Amino acid sequence: MWCGLKGECHMSEYDYEDEEQSETRNPVRARMKELEKQLAEAERRAQAAEQAARRAAFLEAGLDTSNKMTEYFMKAYDGEVTPEAIKQAAVEANLISTPNNGEEAAAWKRTEQVANGSGTAQPPVDWTKRINEATSQAEVEAILAEAREYL
Numbered sequence: 196m197w198c199g200l201k202g203e204c205h206m207s208e209y210d211y212e213d214e215e216q217s218e219t220r221n222p223v224r225a226r227m228k229e230l231e232k233q234l235a236e237a238e239r240r241a242q243a244a245e246q247a248a249r250r251a252a253f254l255e256a257g258l259d260t261s262n263k264m265t266e267y268f269m270k271a272y273d274g275e276v277t278p279e280a281i282k283q284a285a286v287e288a289n290l291i292s293t294p295n296n297g298e299e300a301a302a303w304k305r306t307e308q309v310a311n312g313s314g315t316a317q318p319p320v321d322w323t324k325r326i327n328e329a330t331s332q333a334e335v336e337a338i339l340a341e342a343r344e345y346l
Contacts, residue, residue, distance in 0.1 A: 249276055256281040257291055264290060320345065 255278040
């Protein structure tokens with residue numbers, strides 16, 4: 196091996212062969228190479244585990260990881276890797292939406308059920324029948340007030 200003035204080192208074929216022979220004779224160098232291989236494998240496994248945990252956090256946040264937009268979001272996301280933080284960032288990016296309150300959520304659920312055919316709309320109210328079945332003046336007034344709100 197020889198080094199130039201700029202600090203670059205070059206190996207001749209003879210020096211290379213000498214180094215290979217010295218590795219087989221030098222158990223410390225052989226052990227170092229073995230440990231370097233183990234370290235590289237451990238780093239690869241740690242990176243794979245980190246990627247799996249990251250993907251699990253995105254799934255737990257409610258994102259569809261098969262969606263292309265979600266894939267782009269996952270690659271670009273650099274915030275805290277917790278389901279809550281990811282969900283908040285996804286809402287801000289308009290990937291998922293959350294209703295503002297319970298009433299709105301219930302309304303959307305009913306709308307979804309009707310659209311899917313799994314739920315049916317309320318049957319029409321027979322106001323005359325309800326008024327005829329009323330037993331007091333106060334009950335009749337309550338039915339009329341309900342009818343005004345309904346219509």
